[in-house]
Amino acid sequence: MSYSDKVKGVIEGSDVAIFMKGTPQFVMCGNSGRALEALRRAGAPVTAVDVLPDPQIRQELTAISGWPTIPQVFVKGELVGGADIVEELEQSGELERTLREKLGDDYASSRSEETVSVS
Protein backbone atom coordinates (compact mmCIF):
# COMPACT_ATOMS: atom_id res chain seq x y z
CA MET A 1 0.00 0.00 0.00
CA SER A 2 1.26 3.49 -0.80
CA TYR A 3 1.80 6.17 1.84
CA SER A 4 -1.12 8.02 0.38
CA ASP A 5 -3.51 5.13 1.04
CA LYS A 6 -2.13 4.55 4.51
CA VAL A 7 -2.37 8.23 5.42
CA LYS A 8 -5.92 8.37 4.08
CA GLY A 9 -6.73 5.23 6.04
CA VAL A 10 -5.61 6.83 9.30
CA ILE A 11 -7.45 10.09 8.59
CA GLU A 12 -10.68 8.37 7.68
CA GLY A 13 -10.46 5.50 10.15
CA SER A 14 -9.61 7.41 13.32
CA ASP A 15 -11.89 9.33 15.66
CA VAL A 16 -9.12 11.84 16.24
CA ALA A 17 -5.90 11.69 14.23
CA ILE A 18 -2.84 13.84 14.79
CA PHE A 19 0.05 13.88 12.35
CA MET A 20 2.97 15.15 14.35
CA LYS A 21 6.73 15.35 14.67
CA GLY A 22 7.61 12.59 17.09
CA THR A 23 5.19 10.50 19.11
CA PRO A 24 3.00 11.31 22.13
CA GLN A 25 5.69 9.68 24.27
CA PHE A 26 8.53 11.57 22.61
CA VAL A 27 7.41 14.84 21.07
CA MET A 28 9.98 16.33 18.70
CA CYS A 29 8.45 19.75 18.04
CA GLY A 30 6.86 22.41 20.22
CA ASN A 31 3.85 22.87 17.97
CA SER A 32 3.10 19.16 17.85
CA GLY A 33 3.28 19.20 21.64
CA ARG A 34 0.89 22.15 21.87
CA ALA A 35 -1.71 20.44 19.70
CA LEU A 36 -1.35 17.14 21.54
CA GLU A 37 -1.71 18.80 24.94
CA ALA A 38 -4.85 20.61 23.82
CA LEU A 39 -6.33 17.29 22.65
CA ARG A 40 -5.41 15.70 25.97
CA ARG A 41 -7.01 18.53 27.95
CA ALA A 42 -10.19 18.00 25.94
CA GLY A 43 -10.05 14.28 26.72
CA ALA A 44 -9.81 13.27 23.07
CA PRO A 45 -8.96 9.71 22.07
CA VAL A 46 -5.84 10.21 19.99
CA THR A 47 -4.34 8.27 17.11
CA ALA A 48 -0.91 9.68 16.40
CA VAL A 49 1.28 9.36 13.33
CA ASP A 50 4.91 10.43 13.39
CA VAL A 51 5.77 12.12 10.09
CA LEU A 52 9.51 12.18 10.72
CA PRO A 53 10.51 8.64 9.64
CA ASP A 54 10.12 9.58 5.96
CA PRO A 55 9.66 13.04 4.33
CA GLN A 56 7.26 11.39 1.89
CA ILE A 57 4.67 10.94 4.65
CA ARG A 58 4.42 14.68 5.08
CA GLN A 59 4.28 15.24 1.32
CA GLU A 60 1.41 12.81 0.91
CA LEU A 61 -0.40 14.25 3.91
CA THR A 62 -0.16 17.81 2.60
CA ALA A 63 -1.28 16.67 -0.85
CA ILE A 64 -4.41 15.23 0.76
CA SER A 65 -5.19 18.01 3.24
CA GLY A 66 -3.85 21.06 1.44
CA TRP A 67 -2.42 22.15 4.78
CA PRO A 68 1.25 23.11 4.64
CA THR A 69 2.41 22.67 8.22
CA ILE A 70 2.74 20.02 10.92
CA PRO A 71 0.92 19.15 13.17
CA GLN A 72 -2.42 18.44 11.51
CA VAL A 73 -5.42 17.31 13.51
CA PHE A 74 -8.45 15.53 12.03
CA VAL A 75 -11.72 14.58 13.69
CA LYS A 76 -13.67 11.89 11.88
CA GLY A 77 -11.78 12.57 8.68
CA GLU A 78 -12.19 16.32 8.73
CA LEU A 79 -9.26 18.70 9.11
CA VAL A 80 -9.65 20.71 12.31
CA GLY A 81 -6.38 22.57 11.90
CA GLY A 82 -2.88 22.96 13.23
CA ALA A 83 -1.60 23.81 16.70
CA ASP A 84 -2.91 27.39 16.77
CA ILE A 85 -6.46 26.44 15.81
CA VAL A 86 -6.64 23.39 18.07
CA GLU A 87 -5.39 25.45 21.01
CA GLU A 88 -7.82 28.25 20.25
CA LEU A 89 -10.75 25.83 19.94
CA GLU A 90 -9.77 24.07 23.16
CA GLN A 91 -9.61 27.33 25.06
CA SER A 92 -13.01 28.48 23.81
CA GLY A 93 -14.60 25.11 24.59
CA GLU A 94 -15.42 24.54 20.95
CA LEU A 95 -13.08 21.57 20.62
CA GLU A 96 -15.03 19.68 23.26
CA ARG A 97 -18.29 20.62 21.58
CA THR A 98 -17.02 19.31 18.25
CA LEU A 99 -15.76 16.08 19.82
CA ARG A 100 -19.09 15.56 21.58
CA GLU A 101 -20.99 16.23 18.38
CA LYS A 102 -18.84 13.96 16.20
CA LEU A 103 -17.96 11.18 18.65
CA GLY A 104 -20.83 11.19 21.12
CA ASP A 105 -21.23 12.47 24.67
CA ASP A 106 -19.04 9.78 26.23
CA TYR A 107 -16.12 10.37 23.86
CA ALA A 108 -13.74 11.09 26.75
CA SER A 109 -14.39 7.78 28.51
CA SER A 110 -11.73 5.90 26.58
CA ARG A 111 -8.97 8.52 26.71
CA SER A 112 -6.97 6.20 24.53
CA GLU A 113 -3.71 7.18 22.95
CA GLU A 114 -2.16 5.09 20.22
CA THR A 115 0.63 5.59 17.76
CA VAL A 116 0.44 4.04 14.33
CA SER A 117 3.21 3.76 11.80
CA VAL A 118 2.60 4.35 8.11
CA SER A 119 6.17 3.77 7.00
Next chain:
Amino acid sequence: MSTQPLRELLEGAFPDATELDVSDRTGGGDHFQVVVTAPSLSGLSLVEQHRRVYEALAAPLADGTIHELRIRTKGATS
Protein backbone atom coordinates in the same frame (compact mmCIF):
# COMPACT_ATOMS: atom_id res chain seq x y z
CA MET B 1 14.07 37.91 7.22
CA SER B 2 12.57 41.01 8.77
CA THR B 3 8.84 41.25 9.39
CA GLN B 4 8.34 43.94 6.72
CA PRO B 5 8.22 41.68 3.61
CA LEU B 6 5.71 39.41 5.35
CA ARG B 7 3.62 42.39 6.38
CA GLU B 8 3.56 43.58 2.76
CA LEU B 9 2.44 40.17 1.50
CA LEU B 10 -0.36 40.13 4.05
CA GLU B 11 -1.40 43.71 3.28
CA GLY B 12 -1.67 42.69 -0.37
CA ALA B 13 -3.82 39.68 0.49
CA PHE B 14 -5.96 41.46 3.10
CA PRO B 15 -6.38 45.06 1.92
CA ASP B 16 -9.42 45.37 4.17
CA ALA B 17 -7.59 44.33 7.34
CA THR B 18 -8.52 46.28 10.45
CA GLU B 19 -5.71 44.64 12.39
CA LEU B 20 -2.53 43.26 10.88
CA ASP B 21 0.55 42.44 12.86
CA VAL B 22 3.69 40.41 12.22
CA SER B 23 6.14 39.77 15.00
CA ASP B 24 9.41 37.90 15.16
CA ARG B 25 8.91 35.58 18.12
CA THR B 26 12.53 34.71 18.74
CA GLY B 27 14.43 37.55 17.07
CA GLY B 28 16.02 35.03 14.73
CA GLY B 29 14.07 36.07 11.64
CA ASP B 30 12.40 32.71 11.07
CA HIS B 31 9.77 32.19 13.82
CA PHE B 32 6.85 34.50 13.19
CA GLN B 33 3.51 35.31 14.77
CA VAL B 34 0.86 36.76 12.49
CA VAL B 35 -2.37 38.41 13.55
CA VAL B 36 -5.01 39.34 10.98
CA THR B 37 -8.48 40.71 11.50
CA ALA B 38 -10.38 41.44 8.32
CA PRO B 39 -14.01 41.60 7.18
CA SER B 40 -13.08 39.36 4.22
CA LEU B 41 -12.43 36.55 6.73
CA SER B 42 -15.91 36.79 8.21
CA GLY B 43 -18.02 33.71 7.91
CA LEU B 44 -15.05 31.45 7.18
CA SER B 45 -14.01 28.60 9.45
CA LEU B 46 -10.68 28.97 11.22
CA VAL B 47 -9.25 26.37 8.83
CA GLU B 48 -10.28 28.51 5.84
CA GLN B 49 -9.02 31.69 7.51
CA HIS B 50 -5.62 30.15 8.17
CA ARG B 51 -5.52 28.80 4.62
CA ARG B 52 -5.82 32.38 3.34
CA VAL B 53 -2.81 33.35 5.43
CA TYR B 54 -0.82 30.35 4.21
CA GLU B 55 -1.70 31.28 0.63
CA ALA B 56 -0.53 34.86 1.17
CA LEU B 57 2.76 33.63 2.62
CA ALA B 58 3.19 30.66 0.26
CA ALA B 59 6.54 31.84 -1.13
CA PRO B 60 8.40 32.42 2.15
CA LEU B 61 6.86 29.21 3.52
CA ALA B 62 7.98 27.20 0.51
CA ASP B 63 11.56 28.48 0.41
CA GLY B 64 12.10 27.88 4.11
CA THR B 65 12.39 31.56 5.09
CA ILE B 66 9.60 30.95 7.57
CA HIS B 67 10.61 28.10 9.80
CA GLU B 68 7.63 28.43 12.11
CA LEU B 69 4.44 30.40 11.78
CA ARG B 70 1.82 31.06 14.42
CA ILE B 71 -1.45 32.45 13.17
CA ARG B 72 -4.33 34.21 14.84
CA THR B 73 -7.18 35.35 12.62
CA LYS B 74 -10.58 36.94 13.07
CA GLY B 75 -13.36 38.06 10.82
CA ALA B 76 -14.76 41.56 11.16
CA THR B 77 -15.49 42.54 14.72
CA SER B 78 -18.91 44.06 14.83
